[in-house]
Amino acid sequence: MKAIRLLLAIAPGLAQANFPANQYICHAVSAYAGPGLVWIQSDTLEEAQTVAADAEIVTLDLTYSKASDVVQCVLSSESLSDLSMETFRKRVPR
Numbered sequence: 001m002k003a004i005r006l007l008l009a010i011a012p013g014l015a016q017a018n019f020p021a022n023q024y025i026c027h028a029v030s031a032y033a034g035p036g037l038v039w040i041q042s043d044t045l046e047e048a049q050t051v052a053a054d055a056e057i058v059t060l061d062l063t064y065s066k067a068s069d070v071v072q073c074v075l076s077s078e079s080l081s082d083l084s085m086e087t088f089r090k091r092v093p094r
Contacts, residue, residue, distance in 0.1 A: 026052035026073040027085045030065035037089055038067065039076070048073045058092055 020041045026048060029035050036057030040048040049070050056064045072080060080086045 020047075022048075023076040024048035024052075024073045025076050025080065025089060026055075026057075027071040027080050027082060028052050028055070028057045028067035029069045029071060030057060030059060031068040033059040033061070033063065033065035035060060035071070035085060036065065036067075037085065037092060039094075040073070045073055060088060062092070 020043045022042060022044075024040045024042060024045065026038050026040055027035065028038055036059035038052050038055045038057045040051050040055070042048040042051060052070045052073055053067055055067050057067045059065050071082070071085075074080060080089065
């Protein structure tokens with residue numbers, strides 16, 4: 001019974017969770033596997049770049065590798081400046 005009361009007490013707060021406002025696509029590079037992409041949800045571009053710098057990226061061979069450098073982050077509604085990465089973005093399963 002205590003668990004049900006606790007759930008009822010916290011449930012309204014869960015329904016009102018604030019998610020980051022924007023979705024970004026980031027072109028990053030792994031020291032071990034080369035270039036790749038990562039999708040980041042954040043409130044600001046700066047925050048997206050910070051998160052991407054420590055993220056697992058999807059590399060060109062569709063494996064995951066840790067990012068070592070961020071090349072560019074843009075809103076997901078925008079295009080990446082590197083045409084080859086923009087083409088790769090369209091073929092990555094999501």
